[in-house]
Amino acid sequence: MNLASIDMNLLVAFDAIAKERNVTLAANAIGLSQPAMSNALSRLRKIFNDPLFVRTTRGMQPTPYAEQLSEPISRACDLISGALRIGTKFDPAASPRKVFTLYMTEIGEIVCMPRVLHHLNRIAPNITIKVCPIPEKGAQEAMAAGEVDLAIGIFPQLKAGFFQQRLYRDQFVCIARRGHPTIDGKLSHTQYVESPHVVVGSTGTGHDVALEQIRCSQQPHRKVVLTVPHFMVLPTIVTQTDAIATIPSRLATTPEMSPNLQILEPPVQFPDLEIRQHWHERYHHDAANKWLRELMVELFRE
Incomplete structure (x- = not known):
């Protein structure tokens, strides 16, 4: 297919229908009348020899061929639009919502x-x-x-x-409750290994994965007694038990942290985040x- 034979406005129309899944909404989004958008869709179907979008109870659903075209056409439209906006300024004070x-x-x-x-x-x-x-x-x-x-x-x-x-x-620090039976102001390597740990389960991204990768490379025998899905519950659990946890230092120093916690330097060398x-x-x-x-x-x- 010869790119020069395609009206770029038709690709804009395609992108709008792919995003809105509704001909009328797509027309409104790019400033066309509903008949003009319907005409654009008809021309697109002839050019690509495919229905492209089929009317269903869930709106205009793309055909498999249209799904293949959707991402590259959307990307091309955005890149061209972005290029035309180079040098423009965004005024946050004057901007609509x-x-x-x-x-x-x-x-x-x-x-x-x-x-x-x-x-x-x-x-x-x-x-x-x-x-x-x-x-x-x-x-x-x-x-x-x-x-x-x-x-x-x-x-x-x-x-x-x-x-x-x-x-x-950011750096990792350890936390333990004040009044801990064996930890007071300092944390030795032995205490780190032998103390019960509360940890965050890996979600595949973020601080938890970084910590787990570092930990596995240096100290695989940590005693884990509880795994939770979020960092934010760790301080609450630690203040009420003898377990310890390893968290980012910026979290440890937020105003929400309990005064009943000790913030301790880890005996294990963690690289910066x-x-x-x-x-x-x-x-x-x-x-x-x-x-x-x-x-x-x-x-x-x-």
């Missing part, structure tokens, strides 16, 4: 979000942040599809097609996404 969606761990929410919201309240009251849990699978696809603007944390799987920028470093922001190449030149990235750098980069 804008929602940014982020991937972030619960640690990132506690460490970063209070400062971000305080800043937005002063300079960009129309900006809303939506934090989504990090999925075990599909993060790359969601970001490539434009469902998520930024991923902040530890994302070793985001490589090809992604940019990244370091924001800050590098917390980075990641974004898909389709948003590299997007003015709003660039503004958000610059805000994160301003607030958190060391």
Whole structure:
């Protein structure tokens, strides 16, 4: 198929239908009338010799061929749109209501979000942040599809097609309750090995995987008595038991931490954690996404 023979406006129409799954909504999204969008779909069907989108009770569902075309066409439209916006500025104060969606761990929410919201309240009251849990699978696809603007944390799987920028470093510390029968101010290697540990189960991403990889390479015989899905419950459990836990230092020093906890230097050598922001190449030149990235750098980069 000769690319020169295809009207680029038809690809924009295709992308709108693929996203909206409704001809009328797609027409509204790109400023066409409903008859004009129907005509565009008819022309697309002739060009590709395929129905492309079939009307069902769940809306206009793509054919297998349309599903193959959807991602590359969407990416091409975004890249062209982004190129045309190069040099434009995003004014957060004058912008209509804008929602940014982020991937972030619960640690990132506690460490970063209070400062971000305080800043937005002063300079960009129309900006809303939506934090989504990090999925075990599909993060790359969601970001490539434009469902998520930024991923902040530890994302070793985001490589090809992604940019990244370091924001800050963190270290691991150990916590134990005050009044612990054997630990008081210091933690020896023997105490670390012999004490019961509460740990976070691996979800395939984030601080938990980093900690587990480091731990397995250095001390595989730790006594684990409880595995939980989130870091935030560890302090509560530790304050009420003789178990200890290993957590990022920035979490250990937040105001929410109990005064009944000891923060201890680990006897095991843990490398620093590098917390980075990641974004898909389709948003590299997007003015709003660039503004958000610059805000994160301003607030958190060391």
